[in-house]
Amino acid sequence: MYRTDIARPIRLTDYRAPDFVIPETRLAFDLHPTQTQVKATYRIERRGAADAPLVLLGERLILKTLRLDGVEVAPEAYALTPECLTLSGVPDRFTLEIDVEINPQDNKMLEGLYMSSGRYCTQCEAEGFRKIVYFPDRPDVLSKYTVRLRAPKAGFPRLLSNGNLIDSGEEGAFHYAVWEDPFPKPAYLFALVAGELDVLEDRFVTMSGRTVDLKIFVDPGMSARAAYAMDALKRSMRWDEETYGREYDLDLFMIVAVRDFNFGAMENKGLNIFNASLLLADAQTATDLDYERIESVVAHEYFHNWSGNRVTCRDWFQLCLKEGLTVFRDQSFSGDQRGHAVQRIKDVKMLRARQFPEDAGPLAHPVRPATYLKIDNFYTATIYEKGAEIVGMLKTVVGAETYRRALDHYFETHDGTAATLEDFLSSFEAVTGQDFSPWLKWYVQAGTPVLSLSATYDGDTQRLTLTVSQMTPPTPAQAHKAPVPIPVRLGLLSGAGAPLSFRFAGETVPEALFVLTEARAQWVLEDVTEAPVISALRGFSAPVKLTLTEPEAHRFARFRGDPDPFNRWEAAQSLAKALILDPHGAAADYAEALRATLTDPTLDAAFKALMTGLPTEMDLAQSLTPVDPAFIHTRRKAFKAELAAALKTDAEALYAALPAETTFSPDAASAGRRALRNALLDLIVAAPDSDADRSEATSDQAGAQAVRRPEGEAPLERDAAKPLSAKQKIAKAHYHDARNMTDMMAGLSALSQIHGAAYQDALEDFYARFKSEPLVLDKWFAVQAACPHPETLSRVRRLITHPDFDRKVPNRWRAVAQAFAANNPAIFHDASGEGYAFIAEEILSVDRFNPMTAARLIEAFGGFKRYAEPHRGLMQAVLERILGTEGLSKNVAELAGKALAG
Secondary structure (H helix, E strand, O other): OOOOOOOOOEEHHHOOOOOEEEEEEEEEEEOOOOOEEEEEEEEEEEOOOOOOOEEEEOOOOEEEEEEEOOEEOOHHHEEEOOOEEEEOOOOOEEEEEEEEEEOHHHOOOOOEEEEEOOEEEEEOOOOOHHHOOOEOOOOOOOEEEEEEEEEEOOOOOEEEEOOEEEEEEEEOOEEEEEEEEEEEEOHHHOOEEEEOOEEEEEEEEOOOOOEEEEEEEEOOOOHHHHHHHHHHHHHHHHHHHHHHOOOOOOOEEEEEEEOOOOOOEEOOOOEEEEEHHHOOOOOOOOOHHHHHHHHHHHHHHHHOOOEOOOEEEOOHHHHHHHHHHHHHHHHHHHHHHHOHHHHHHHHHHHHHHHHHHHHHOOOOOOOOOOEEOOHHHHOOHHHHHHHHHHHHHHHHHHOHHHHHHHHHHHHHHHOOEEEOHHHHHHHHHHHHOOOOHHHHHHHHOOOOOEEEEEEEEEOOOOEEEEEEEEEOOOEOOEOOOOOOOEEEEEEEEOOOOOEEOEEEOOEEEOEEEEEEOOOEEEEEEEOOOOOOEEEOOOOOOOOOEEEEOOOHHHHHHHHHHOOOHHHHHHHHHHHHHHHHHOOOOOOHHHHHHHHHHHOOOOOOHHHHHHHHOOOOHHHHHOOOOOEOHHHHHHHHHHHHHHHHHHOHHHHHHHHHOOOOOOOOOOOHHHHHHHHHHHHHHHHHHHOOOOHHHHHHHHHOOOOOOOOOOOOOOOOOOOOOOOOOOHHHHHHHHHHHHOOOHHHHHHHHHHHHHHOOHHHHHHHHHHHHHHOOOHHHHHHHHHHHHOOOOOOHHHHHHHHOOOOOOOOOOHHHHHHHHHHHHHHOHHHHOOOOOHHHHHHHHHHHHHHOOOHHHHHHHHHHHOOHHHEOOOHHHHHHHHHHHHHOOOOOOHHHHHHHHHHHHO
16 A cells, blocks of 8 residues: 555645735844754744634744743643644734754754755755744745844854844854844744855946945855856856846845755855855866756846845745746856857756646646645746746847846836736836736646647749648646647748748748647748758757658758758757657668768857767657657667767767867867767777677667566776777776866766776776765766666666765766666666665665655656666555555655656
8 A cells, every 4th residue: 555645735725925014023042953943932923813823833842942032931831742833822913932952963864954065055945944943935925134243263164144244243252253144034044154154255346436345155165166157156146237237236245155055055145055066166176067067057046136135036836037037047047158059958958858748748737826735845947947047038038138127027016026927027028018928837737748840832922831730638636728829930041951932920930939829820931942851949949849740851951051040950869760750760860960061160169069969778768659768769879880980980080080179278269179079989889899899789688578687796997918909098088188177078978988908997096086075976877877887787786875975965876877777777767676675675765864865866756657678567566565655755655656647
């Protein structure tokens, strides 16, 4: 049996405004590892019914005293449960004082106040503040905070909180600091950090001439590694002024890097807290992807100062209001910094890898959910990435200038309030005079719309008629879907791939924007001089799946020359998927088109690197029903080997023309060159060295039946007697000649694909060099967990017994468990079910102390009903086992229950 008795959900339809507001909050912390004393003083005012009780939320708190207007409240005058404190008969205006005790050292959930590497740290989004002190912990209760921190001077020289520092001093062996945040904020934005930290300091002059002090706090000795984050912060501040007219509002902006953090980063007002992996970087310890993510996340959290902090969410159902908008803002910033074409492809790759499967599986939910059990479970790609796509569509439809006016209206009208999606859309209505209510359907309907397009060309009239339709498949709890507005940016090409102009709406244009609002429509284009190739959904103008009726030659025409970079990449991906999933698909024509791309001097290196990459096994799984993981792995490997063999001479020549860099720069052009060189290396090592190797690559030894090592066979890690092949020599030299972490990891990854003694030697060398660098060591764990070799599961089981492995450190656990489940489908989906069992064990182990982190791995089993047997039955059994576990958290129970119900 498995659990069906999940706690009662929270529903959007049950929302009601708070009965009480708290205009002013004063907090005093006497910090102690196991007995921190917290005193809260609230000025409270009634806004609801005269007989409404005051309900304050709190968990894992020891209540010491409770005073109302200075008079201690007797225990019989209030009700106390493990989750709330209730006082009835309170006056309309009063002051409430609460003293509680908490144990930060014992807090392994990493919510509320906890200790990380001997420092105090907080994480209050979404419901962490209630683990610090009793409070109406909901985002529509905004308060102005004054915070006093007291701790021993020894070991805790930094005492940080939100806002501006207004007082500090010493009290014998202790010292204190008082912080004041002049802007009202919800409790989830409260932050506190205390401990031994180095600081990197700088200044920024705003567009109105104010000077803002910038401080990034890091582990002692690590301040130099915060330099790129500081540069990204300053660029983000300037960009937000120039692009959105938003100026920073405090005298001080701080960021703190911590090692133990459930999220990537948190936008607490004036005191952002970051997972150290998304803040610290230098050439020897961080890859180009790390630099990109640091730049993006620093911008994201800074942009929240307006889209999330100054204008916050009325309730957690509106989470996408701050996250979707802010993701769109950080994506736009990254596009301006690194090139919009490449950035758009990367953003869509992430959307399709994470959000499309979510939309297609049992965990599908609307961008604005209607119900939840634990809001922690809704920090998903649907909220973030799909939410960003909706904002992008709105900008596409109204144009950049009108979009800016709508956002100005939104920020100015709702500054200092807790807003809703309806408030956001009303700003577009206010500046355009148009009805934007149809766009709400994107927020309230789950699922990915399927856009179908067919074309009829009349050569006599030179008229092209496009028939378009949309359909969104049923999702859990939503069987029927209404049409949504879908912007379609469309152009035409000749059969040779040259752009074709056409006449539409009285103008001759190279492309046009259409908006499909109904289930079906026809669009007519005039003066089309020849039967065209359709280039639809340019720039991925809507988050939909496109079905286009056309011959294969049309996709090759777009592959070779579509002026829209996204559609050129999309054509290559579409062709590769079709060829890989066809058991008889050949790579010859694809290789010729890719050769033309790689040798085109007009294309930049970063774009060529993206064009070189094939669809991942997870991408391919979305296009195959039922999903056969072994077939996908075997076919992809065989196709890649054939492609690599066809391009061997070209790839090696291009690789040789891009020598390893002796100096490192994180700029986009340099990163693009490294990306191309490393993509070429990946292609080179995929090529068979001989006829025998080519045969082996095609059969994959284990074939489509299994990818596991036979019982009792020794791990295939070393064979010192066997000479290195040509590609092993190239990969080994790439690793050892690397002068930066990007190239080193590319070399290590290439060796992992080949396996053997050179790979094991490189792993030992890497560990010896970086065993004292936690963030780099995470990469060492992850590359092993993601290696698609039959012995990997045995290796991964050994890794979790390694002295440097610790499940209580989220980064380290994700480097093994998540890397294995998400990045190694061939081994995770081993027909024995051992991969499933391993991940289930890890989920249950971590759920005992960190449910939020554990629950995120349930998505590895989402959509199990789409898989062929035995995978379907094995995954179902694992979910039933998880749900049947005694003491399961609400987080894991909710997601596992949904995944199983399917």
